[in-house]
Amino acid sequence: MASVRRMVAVDLGASSGRAILGTLGDTLRLESVHRFPNGPVSVEGILRWDFERLWDGVREGIRRAGTLSDGPIESVGVDTWGVDYGLIGKDGELLEAPIHYRDDRTDGAMDAVFQRVPRREVFEATGIQFIQLNTLYQLFAHARTDRSALDRARYLL
Numbered sequence: 009m010a011s012v013r014r015m016v017a018v019d020l021g022a023s024s025g026r027a028i029l030g031t032l033g034d035t036l037r038l039e040s041v042h043r044f045p046n047g048p049v050s051v052e053g054i055l056r057w058d059f060e061r062l063w064d065g066v067r068e069g070i071r072r073a074g075t076l077s078d079g080p081i082e083s084v085g086v087d088t089w090g091v092d093y094g095l096i097g098k099d100g101e102l103l104e105a106p107i108h109y110r111d112d113r114t115d116g117a118m119d120a121v122f123q124r125v126p127r128r129e130v131f132e133a134t135g136i137q138f139i140q141l142n143t144l145y146q147l148f149a150h151a152r153t154d155r156s157a158l159d160r161a162r163y164l165l
Contacts, residue, residue, distance in 0.1 A: 013031070013032045014032075014078075015085065020046065020088040048108040051105065054107060054111055055107065056106060107146065113146075115140070117149040121148050
């Protein structure tokens with residue numbers, strides 16, 4: 009019999025999140041242990057992720073996996089959307105709830121970026137598609153609307 013390994017996978021989607029307990033021994037067994045709703049909230053006219061609800065859902069999913077597992081959890085992996093970011097301050101804390109990729113602050117941001125850097129150069133440097141929700145345009149829009157938040161950030165995650 010092979011040694012048994014136990015892992016938790018957390019999948020955060022635009023409308024829901026879930027935690028899955030994976031057990032790998034002679035076979036792979038996957039068990040959904042927690043599901044929770046997700047969606048943006050409007051805070052002072054800005055569309056943001058409900059970070060506290062997400063964090064609570066992730067912690068509850070890991071807790072449930074630990075309770076249901078027949079041994080120690082070796083690792084946790086998290087899969088999420090790839091364009092949004094959190095600003096982390098000098099103390100290691102999240103400065104503000106991350107802004108949702110569908111917030112309208114990015115309207116016109118691509119064209120404004122291309123006035124400074126030609127499209128071809130942006131593509132050659134990044135390889136990204138030209139979609140206004142991409143992180144580059146979000147950061148540009150964030151700098152236009154609230155530069156102080158970026159200035160206070162030590163890290164971007």
